[in-house]
Amino acid sequence: xxxxxxxxxxxxxxxxxxxxxxxxxxxxxxxxxxxxxxxxxxxxxxxxxxxxxxxxxxxxxxxxxxxxxxxxxxxxxxxxxxxxxxxxxxxxxxxxxxxxxxxxxxxxxxxxxxxxxxxxxxxxxxxxxxxxxxxxxxxxxxxxxxxxxxxxxxxxxxxxxxxxxxxxxxxxxxxxxxxxxxxxxxxxxxxxxxxxxxxxxxxxxxxxxxxxxxxxxxxxxxxxxxxxxxxxxxxxxxxxxxxxxxxxxxxxxxxxxxxxxxxxxxxxxxxxxxxxxxxxxx
Amino acid sequence: xxxxxxxxxxxxxxxxxxxxxxxxxxxxxxxxxxxxxxxxxxxxxxxxxxxxxxxxxxxxxxxxxxxxxxxxxxxxxxxxxxxxxxxxxxxxxxxxxxxxxxxxxxxxxxxxxxxxxxxxxxxxxxxxxxxxxxxxxxxxxxxxxxxxxxxxxxxxxxxxxxxxxxxxxxxxxxxxxxxxxxxxxxxxxxxxxxxxxxxxxxxxxxxxxxxxxxxxxxxxxxxxxxxxxxxxxxxxxxxxxxxxxxxxxxxxxxxxxxxxxxxxxxxxxxxxxxxxxxxxxxxxxxxxxxxxxxxxxxxxxxxxxxxxxxxxxxxxxxxxxxxxxxxxxxxx
Numbered sequence: 329x330x331x332x333x334x335x336x337x338x339x340x341x342x343x344x345x346x347x348x349x350x351x352x353x354x355x356x357x358x359x360x361x362x363x364x365x366x367x368x369x370x371x372x373x374x375x376x377x378x379x380x381x382x383x384x385x386x387x388x389x390x391x392x393x394x395x396x397x398x399x400x401x402x403x404x405x406x407x408x409x410x411x412x413x414x415x416x417x418x419x420x421x422x423x424x425x426x427x428x429x430x431x432x433x434x435x436x437x438x439x440x441x442x443x444x445x446x447x448x449x450x451x452x453x454x455x456x457x458x459x460x461x462x463x464x465x466x467x468x469x470x471x472x473x474x475x476x477x478x479x480x481x482x483x484x485x486x487x488x489x490x491x492x493x494x495x496x497x498x499x500x501x502x503x504x505x506x507x508x509x510x511x512x513x514x515x516x517x518x519x520x521x522x523x524x525x526x527x528x529x530x531x532x533x534x535x536x537x538x539x540x541x542x543x544x545x546x547x548x549x550x551x552x553x554x555x556x557x558x559x560x561x562x563x564x565x566x567x568x569x570x571x572x573x574x575x576x577x578x579x580x581x582x583x584x585x586x587x588x589x590x591x592x593x594x595x596x597x598x599x600x601x602x603x604x605x606x607x608x609x610x
Numbered sequence: 611x612x613x614x615x616x617x618x619x620x621x622x623x624x625x626x627x628x629x630x631x632x633x634x635x636x637x638x639x640x641x642x643x644x645x646x647x648x649x650x651x652x653x654x655x656x657x658x659x660x661x662x663x664x665x666x667x668x669x670x671x672x673x674x675x676x677x678x679x680x681x682x683x684x685x686x687x688x689x690x691x692x693x694x695x696x697x698x699x700x701x702x703x704x705x706x707x708x709x710x711x712x713x714x715x716x717x718x719x720x721x722x723x724x725x726x727x728x729x730x731x732x733x734x735x736x737x738x739x740x741x742x743x744x745x746x747x748x749x750x751x752x753x754x755x756x757x758x759x760x761x762x763x764x765x766x767x768x769x770x771x772x773x774x775x776x777x778x779x780x781x782x783x784x785x786x787x788x789x790x791x792x793x794x795x796x797x798x799x800x801x802x803x804x805x806x807x808x809x810x811x812x813x814x815x816x817x818x819x820x821x822x823x824x825x826x827x828x829x830x831x832x833x834x835x836x837x838x839x840x841x842x843x844x845x846x847x848x849x850x851x852x853x854x855x856x857x858x859x860x861x862x863x864x865x866x867x868x869x870x871x872x873x874x875x876x877x878x879x880x881x882x883x884x885x886x887x888x889x890x891x892x893x894x895x896x897x898x899x900x901x902x903x904x905x906x907x908x909x910x911x912x913x914x915x916x917x918x919x920x921x922x923x924x925x926x927x928x929x930x931x932x933x934x935x936x937x938x939x940x941x942x
Contacts, residue, residue: 411831439832446832450823451829464834467843468834468836469836515833519834
């Protein structure tokens with residue numbers, strides 16, 4: 329009893345310390361807005377009308393038990409959802425006020441603005457560390473004047489520069505798992521996205537690497553919008569400004585509650601949120 | 611305390627770890643081993659048979675068998691081969707074999723890779739299903755029909771392309787020609803062979819492209835890649851070794867092809883590097899040509915030719931294997 333009572337309060341302390349931003353206070357632009365997003369896989373309804381705003385310069389954590397549609401939801405935010413055969417969606421996702429699903433939209437441009445880091449580190453094995461970081465330029469056919477400066481900047485911001493600066497021509501696969509994941513973050517930064525989606529970026533990593541990535545997230549959040557899916561509630565409390573709790577009762581997943589992280593962890597309005605964040609299920 | 615006291619003084623030798631297999635496992639193991647070895651045994655018997663039959667000829671002709679290009683048979687009164695005058699040499703046919711097969715691979719591989727990329731990443735599901743069925747059917751199509759089609763349908767138009775090649779690329783030695791005989795050339799045989807090996811190279815390429823890890827494809831798309839730039843950065847590096855392997859299988863098939871080449875090519879005993887000139891041959895089609903009217907002595911020479919073709923194919927496949935292994939590690 330004592331354990332469950334103290335745990336959320338200590339988490340909320342951490343979250344409260346982070347809680348310096350209020351909605352719109354540090355706006356760098358309009359940001360990203362989801363409006364009534366539904367999703368289906370081969371006719372099965374998996375996501376039920378999610379409406380959620382992501383403020384520029386903030387970190388939003390999406391938490392909830394497995395199968396509640398968190399990953400599906402963030403994949404609708406940069407149109408990666410449509411790669412899965414049989415996947416459908418409804419609703420709108422507005423980036424700077426424009427619907428990214430509008431017909432005639434160049435989807436590659438959307439994905440340049442809304443980058444993504446995946447659960448499993450996935451550097452390109454045929455490329456060196458440097459080539460991996462700059463691969464986005466080649467893939468998206470972008471021109472950059474000073475590649476070396478960009479390379480250093482991206483690796484620096486991803487917290488990897490000091491570890492790899494002497495072996496930039498080594499293969500990406502020669503790095504440890506945590507380093508590979510930071511390499512993937514550096515790779516997404518090279519195309520200068522406004523929004524970075526992170527789908528459980530630390531779930532395959534050890535605590536040390538996780539900590540490094542969380543530091544990276546904190547650094548990045550001043551210059552971009554970050555949306556992170558995580559199963560680790562301490563992580564959500566440590567890194568995020570806002571937290572959204574998703575839940576599925578066997579049917580499509582829906583958003584139960586969203587708010588400043590400190591409130592979600594200390595004074596959740598919904599008992600289901602409280603049960604989840606205090607570790608009673610999930 | 612007791613643990614410390616009972617601690618052995620020296621390190622024990624590693625134990626031998628064994629297991630007792632069940633009877634059913636032993637039986638299955640025997641069946642699988644027999645199946646696995648049977649193809650090796652059959653191949654071995656063929657090799658021994660060819661070597662045994664061809665031994666006399668190879669011994670009499672020596673190295674000249676693969677460097678000479680004359681095939682003149684002289685027999686004495688009793689019908690035995692007179693080795694003092696008889697010349698067996700297959701150099702012209704060996705060169706023809708390599709030439710036709712190379713032309714086939716050069717034409718077939720780009721077409722196959724493009725087809726495989728289209729099927730894997732661009733074709734709508736229904737088109738894909740239909741085309742895969744057609745391509746598989748093509749692989750099972752009898753080669754004599756390809757040969758006849760090549761002779762009657764392809765030849766007139768291929769002649770036109772050959773003339774174009776000669777006119778505009780005639781400065782290249784192998785597109786040059788002195789005698790304007792464009793029909794039944796290694797070029798046309800190569801085109802027919804290309805059409806024959808396209809299905810197998812396409813199938814293997816498609817198979818390997820389809821195995822490209824999804825997380826890498828998604829990583830590329832998430833960086834704003836177009837489909838083509840994704841293919842260049844992810845699919846090609848991953849599939850390269852598989853495509854080389856497929857091309858080598860196609861090359862093997864093209865080198866051994868008999869009937870189609872026999873139908874199309876004007877088999878002439880002279881070393882011909884000019885791919886547009888209507889003269890040449892390959893080892894397999896020569897064996898077919900001579901087999902019907904050959905006496906016992908000449909048949910032995912044909913067996914020797916078969917042995918050389920067998921070994922040539924083996925060498926090419928081994929080289930292919932080396933290439934696949936050396937290019938395979940990168941990109942995986």
